[in-house]
Amino acid sequence: MRPLLAPLAFAFTLLALTAPVQAVVTTQSAAPDFTLKTAEGRNLRLQEQRGQVVMLNFWATWCGPCKQEMPHLNRLFDKYQASGFTLLGINVDDDPRQAVAAAARLGLKFPVLLDADKAVVKRYDMGSMPATVLIDRDGRVRYLHRGYRDGMEAAYEQQIRELVKE
Helix, strand or coil: CHHHHHHHHHHHHHHHHHCCCCCCCCCCCECCCCEEEECCCCEEEHHHHCCCEEEEEEECCCCHHHHHHHHHHHHHHHHHHHHCEEEEEEECCCCHHHHHHHHHHHCCCCCEEECCCCHHHHHCCCCCCCEEEEECCCCEEEEEEECCCCCHHHHHHHHHHHHHHC
16 A cells, blocks of 8 residues: 555656646736637637726626626717727636527627636636626736626726726
């Protein structure tokens, strides 16, 4: 039994050292790049948005607070789009058809991206819904918000105004 322990310990150590490290997204860190399909079926890559202030909003059709904040997000998108701001709604539903139907029902004006396999939400370590990330023109995460409460849209707007002025 004892002769097996050393090779087994070595194998586990080697496995731990070679396993991919999950980067935790924090403020001032570079926003991890990704490419997702839009509700219309085209690919959209985050890095292609460089030069704009980007809001990522992770949401799901089963999330009540997500639906509650959508009209506010639509208003912010309309108001600041001409100032170099874009909003990407990243839906995490298992069935993309539900996301597309919900986006139409909610009248969303911003691009809806489909993350059915949850790769992007895991990469950003966004466990709660909704979750919002604000990224500056240089691709750095500046603000992180987990969850939604009435009035949070005022904080979003103040942060967007600050970032588009930079």
